[in-house]
Amino acid sequence: MTNPVICQRSLNSPEIRSDSGINCKLVIGLISGTSVDGIDAALVEISERQGSLTTKLIAGHTYAYDNELREQILAVCAGQPRSLPQLCELDDRIAESFAKAALAIMAKGDRAADLIGSHGQTLFHRPPSLSASDQTSLGYSVQFGRGAVIAELTGIPTVSDFRAADIEAGGQAAPLVPMADVLLLSHDTKYRVCQNIGGISNLTYLPPQAIAHLDQVFGFDNGAGNVLIDMAAQQLFGVSFDRHGALARQGVANLELVQQWLRQDFLVAPPPKSTGRELFSPEYLAARLAEFTGGNNHDILATLTEFTAQAIAQSYHDFLPQFPDQVLISGGGGRNQYLMERLQDVLQPAIVMRTDDLGLDSDFKEAIAFALLAYLRVNERYGNLPNVTGAKRSVLLGQIYKSL
Numbered sequence: 458m459t460n461p462v463i464c465q466r467s468l469n470s471p472e473i474r475s476d477s478g479i480n481c482k483l484v485i486g487l488i489s490g491t492s493v494d495g496i497d498a499a500l501v502e503i504s505e506r507q508g509s510l511t512t513k514l515i516a517g518h519t520y521a522y523d524n525e526l527r528e529q530i531l532a533v534c535a536g537q538p539r540s541l542p543q544l545c546e547l548d549d550r551i552a553e554s555f556a557k558a559a560l561a562i563m564a565k566g567d568r569a570a571d572l573i574g575s576h577g578q579t580l581f582h583r584p585p586s587l588s589a590s591d592q593t594s595l596g597y598s599v600q601f602g603r604g605a606v607i608a609e610l611t612g613i614p615t616v617s618d619f620r621a622a623d624i625e626a627g628g629q630a631a632p633l634v635p636m637a638d639v640l641l642l643s644h645d646t647k648y649r650v651c652q653n654i655g656g657i658s659n660l661t662y663l664p665p666q667a668i669a670h671l672d673q674v675f676g677f678d679n680g681a682g683n684v685l686i687d688m689a690a691q692q693l694f695g696v697s698f699d700r701h702g703a704l705a706r707q708g709v710a711n712l713e714l715v716q717q718w719l720r721q722d723f724l725v726a727p728p729p730k731s732t733g734r735e736l737f738s739p740e741y742l743a744a745r746l747a748e749f750t751g752g753n754n755h756d757i758l759a760t761l762t763e764f765t766a767q768a769i770a771q772s773y774h775d776f777l778p779q780f781p782d783q784v785l786i787s788g789g790g791g792r793n794q795y796l797m798e799r800l801q802d803v804l805q806p807a808i809v810m811r812t813d814d815l816g817l818d819s820d821f822k823e824a825i826a827f828a829l830l831a832y833l834r835v836n837e838r839y840g841n842l843p844n845v846t847g848a849k850r851s852v853l854l855g856q857i858y859k860s861l
């Protein structure tokens with residue numbers, strides 16, 4: 458799709474383009490998100506002409522983790538102890554899986570890729586602390602899958618460690634996709650929200666001509682997304698997710714509980730904010746399930762699905778300066794038809810659609826975003842939006858690992 462590009466000045470980027478020696482056109486974006494379902498890989502053609510940025514998805518595929526690796530990742534995310542050598546081995550195994558995914562997606566194109574942007578796998582995320590008693594107020598965000606290994610195994614220059622510089626600038630380091638949303642999904646006259654529903658939900662608020670009014674763009678994590686639904690589907694029905702929302706659709710949501718859950722600290726806290734599996738953990742789900750009296754397993758999934766939908770709607774009413782005309786859904790939650798129906802209901806009068814309707818593949822939007830962020834990085838253009846992450850300044854995101 459063709460999109461306007463943020464001019465360098467409005468990005469406050471250095472006037473002079475880098476001489477990184479990388480003539481990047483064909484870029485691979487890689488990410489495994491909080492669902493830990495596998496590595497999303499996108500082979501993206503990126504070009505700029507007459508002030509417009511063009512991205513074309515040449516190929517996209519999700520490469521599932523093998524079961525044992527996924528279990529290891531989920532165990533570490535859930536706080537189970539591991540020795541340092543075990544963690545290093547896990548880091549290497551994830552990096553190798555990412556490198557394999559990069560080579561496999563590249564094989565679907567007709568030429569070698571110029572660059573890889575690899576987010577890696579988040580294992581731990583701690584937003585910056587507001588408490589004066591903490592030794593450091595800086596956040597901490599750990600992604601496994603070392604860029605150095607990916608560059609070495611693929612022979613392709615690789616950008617990774619996207620979140621570190623924003624943390625150093627005092628930011629949340631998340632969400633980072635909003636820069637890509639600005640570049641790819643801004644509209645001249647309409648207020649848009651880009652709503653990703655992966656493991657965690659996160660949004661980008663795009664006022665009309667967001668590119669020209671970059672200071673009015675913001676975004677934040679706004680709820681549990683699919684993570685609670687997935688864990689409950691596994692525990693109660695032995696399936697890894699509620700396909701199309703068919704299980705929830707058979708139940709009746711407990712609206713009293715939903716109202717109670719919506720008062721949770723994270724949901725009512727003002728942005729900037731980010732979260733992860735540290736909050737929406739197995740313990741968190743167990744505590745919510747313990748609050749059920751009566752009701753069957755379908756009712757539980759219906760209630761968790763309603764919670765996901767209403768947490769999103771509540772965040773718009775509480776924190777957006779203007780209710781959007783359009784809500785553009787991406788991420789696996791967009792495939793949950795029942796959740797989509799509930800969203801259309803609770804987000805009226807906004808029109809809810811998937812980004813696919815605008816020509817941007819909703820399954821690979823995050824992978825495309827990290828291809829784009831890598832492209833910005835090698836061209837020495839800022840990748841974070843301080844209004845989103847709360848960072849003190851715009852920064853270059855990511856370390857570049859060049860293979861010899």
Ligand SMILES: Nc1ncnc2c1ncn2[C@@H]1O[C@H](COP(=O)(O)OP(=O)(O)OP(=O)(O)O)[C@@H](O)[C@H]1O
Pocket residue numbers: 489490491492493494653654655656657658682683686687698699700701702787788789790792793794823
């Ligand atoms: N057909 C479907 N029906 C219902 N839910 C689905 C379907 N396909 C995917 N999902 C949901 O989407 C989830 C995966 O979404 P996605 O890949 O966007 O998450 P992620 O990228 O890992 O998360 P995040 O964006 O938080 O990092 C699955 O775990 C499942 O809950």
Ligand SMILES: CC(=O)N[C@H]1[C@@H]2OC[C@@H](O2)[C@@H](O)[C@@H]1O[C@H](C)C(=O)O
Pocket residue numbers: 490491579582598630631632633634635655656657658659678731732733823
């Ligand atoms: C620390 C981390 O990995 N955060 C993820 C997570 O998954 C969704 C949401 O929480 C978002 O803030 C972020 O991912 C996307 C890719 C982002 O940075 O925009």
